[in-house]
Amino acid sequence: MSGRAKLPLAVTVEITSLTADGFGEGCVEGRRVRLRNALPGETVEGQLFKRRKGYWLGEAGRIVGAPSTARVPAPCPVAARCGGCGFQHVADEQVLAAKAQELRALLDVHEVHVERWLAPVAGPRLGYRRKARLGVRRVGEKVFVGFREALSGRVVDMTDCAVLDPRLAALVAPLREVLGQTSIAGLIPQVELAAGDRSCAIVIRHLTAFSSEDLVLLTNFAVARNVAVYLQGGGEDSVAQLAGPRAPLGYANPDFGLHFEFQPLDFVQVNAAINRRLVRSAVMALAGTRRVADLFCGMGNFSLPLARSGIAVAGVEAGGNAVDRARHNAVHNALADKVDFSVADLYEPDCVPAAVTAADALLLDPPRTGAGANLPAWLHAGVERVVYVSCNPVTFAADAAVLAAAGFQLAQAGVYDMFPQTAHVETLGVFRRVRGAG
Numbered sequence: 001m002s003g004r005a006k007l008p009l010a011v012t013v014e015i016t017s018l019t020a021d022g023f024g025e026g027c028v029e030g031r032r033v034r035l036r037n038a039l040p041g042e043t044v045e046g047q048l049f050k051r052r053k054g055y056w057l058g059e060a061g062r063i064v065g066a067p068s069t070a071r072v073p074a075p076c077p078v079a080a081r082c083g084g085c086g087f088q089h090v091a092d093e094q095v096l097a098a099k100a101q102e103l104r105a106l107l108d109v110h111e112v113h114v115e116r117w118l119a120p121v122a123g124p125r126l127g128y129r130r131k132a133r134l135g136v137r138r139v140g141e142k143v144f145v146g147f148r149e150a151l152s153g154r155v156v157d158m159t160d161c162a163v164l165d166p167r168l169a170a171l172v173a174p175l176r177e178v179l180g181q182t183s184i185a186g187l188i189p190q191v192e193l194a195a196g197d198r199s200c201a202i203v204i205r206h207l208t209a210f211s212s213e214d215l216v217l218l219t220n221f222a223v224a225r226n227v228a229v230y231l232q233g234g235g236e237d238s239v240a241q242l243a244g245p246r247a248p249l250g251y252a253n254p255d256f257g258l259h260f261e262f263q264p265l266d267f268v269q270v271n272a273a274i275n276r277r278l279v280r281s282a283v284m285a286l287a288g289t290r291r292v293a294d295l296f297c298g299m300g301n302f303s304l305p306l307a308r309s310g311i312a313v314a315g316v317e318a319g320g321n322a323v324d325r326a327r328h329n330a331v332h333n334a335l336a337d338k339v340d341f342s343v344a345d346l347y348e349p350d351c352v353p354a355a356v357t358a359a360d361a362l363l364l365d366p367p368r369t370g371a372g373a374n375l376p377a378w379l380h381a382g383v384e385r386v387v388y389v390s391c392n393p394v395t396f397a398a399d400a401a402v403l404a405a406a407g408f409q410l411a412q413a414g415v416y417d418m419f420p421q422t423a424h425v426e427t428l429g430v431f432r433r434v435r436g437a438g
């Protein structure tokens with residue numbers, strides 16, 4: 001297979017391993033290839049579409065011979081192409097075991113020892129996703145509303161979704177129809193869907209103004225579907241509600257007698273059941289501490305349960321809107337005297353908020369980029385414990401090495417299945433300062 005071979009290229013590949021993002025990997029004439037929807041132990045016919053540095057990328061078609069014993073029928077008809085999932089064709093236990101193995105391997109690379117591995121925590125495997133950004137694309141007379149295809153980035157032609165909260169999935173087909181009827185159907189790049197416990201919202205991003213007829217159509221849609229419809233003509237501060245229920249979105253955390261309110265574009269942990277497990281574990285792991293700095297606190301998802309359990313909490317977060325919501329949620333749950341929230345860019349050089357200086361424990365829940373370069377400066381001698389919630393095992397493992405170098409032992413670690421059917425790995429790590437070290 002020449003490096004200049006014309007694409008797409010038909011190949012037959014013996015798959016020998018599975019990549020962390022769910023591609024089956026093998027070799028063709030000495031070149032590494034990765035095929036979506038292929039599993040180790042299988043020989044598959046496939047098409048290569050793209051060259052990447054060090055490998056070629058494509059899609060598997062027919063399986064030659066026996067399929068892998070790990071293979072299961074995908075619940076969704078577009079699973080093979082849709083970038084919303086990557087593992088629907090693999091048994092859940094195998095995926096979760098692979099995620100745990102990936103975490104172990106990354107910690108090994110950084111020579112971080114785990115005292116106790118937690119059993120992987122699983123929840124609902126379908127219908128769990130309460131937040132999603134879907135692309136919108138006009139194709140001739142039709143409008144597609146869907147996730148993007150894994151390889152091409154095109155919007156998937158879908159009318160339902162197995163992983164979305166069923167209330168959101170039920171909006172996909174009617175949204176296609178109503179957006180297709182508007183005068184600016186080709187100028188709507190995306191929609192954001194959000195589900196609270198009692199109501200749902202849609203934010204429609206549009207590149208030019210809707211006509212007054214369009215606004216009537218969308219208003220009727222909002223009323224008929226009982227969904228809050230917001231329009232977003234520019235940046236996030238341009239978001240304004242057009243129609244539908246006015247009550248804010250919200251979710252309960254009954255374990256702590258809490259109710260959170262949020263706006264449709266706010267960060268919210270996508271999987272309610274796993275979020276509850278994660279919050280419970282984090283609070284248990286911080287029992288006995290007195291002052292916790294909750295860094296990257298969002299709207300207080302961890303801060304308020306910690307405060308409810310009697311710990312003084314100071315949350316820090318870059319998003320001003322999220323901090324407003326956190327403060328509102330603290331008041332709304334009668335916890336305003338137990339928590340303090342402030343806005344700071346925690347990646348700003350030398351950012352060590354007062355919340356950190358006063359803390360005897362940290363809770364870190366950063367974006368995929370990890371805790372950032374200030375982490376060593378946060379680990380002052382008074383910090384005894386660090387609970388780290390991560391959505392990226394690569395940065396988690398690198399930060400775990402920073403914590404180890406500062407004298408912390410990784411007492412417990414484990415994966416939480418926040419994103420079943422996808423390659424995303426959510427991790428909880430509990431670090432304790434080793435006496436006499438650091």
Ligand SMILES: C[S@@+](CC[C@H](N)C(=O)[O-])C[C@H]1O[C@@H](n2cnc3c(N)ncnc32)[C@H](O)[C@@H]1O
Nearest residue numbers: 296297298301317318319345346347365366367
């Ligand atoms: C994974 S979310 C966690 C939010 C919250 N802990 C929760 O459970 O809902 C990461 C949070 O980090 C915030 N963030 C991103 N970059 C930041 C920065 N440079 N400084 C502070 N916070 C940041 C995001 O706004 C987001 O709320």
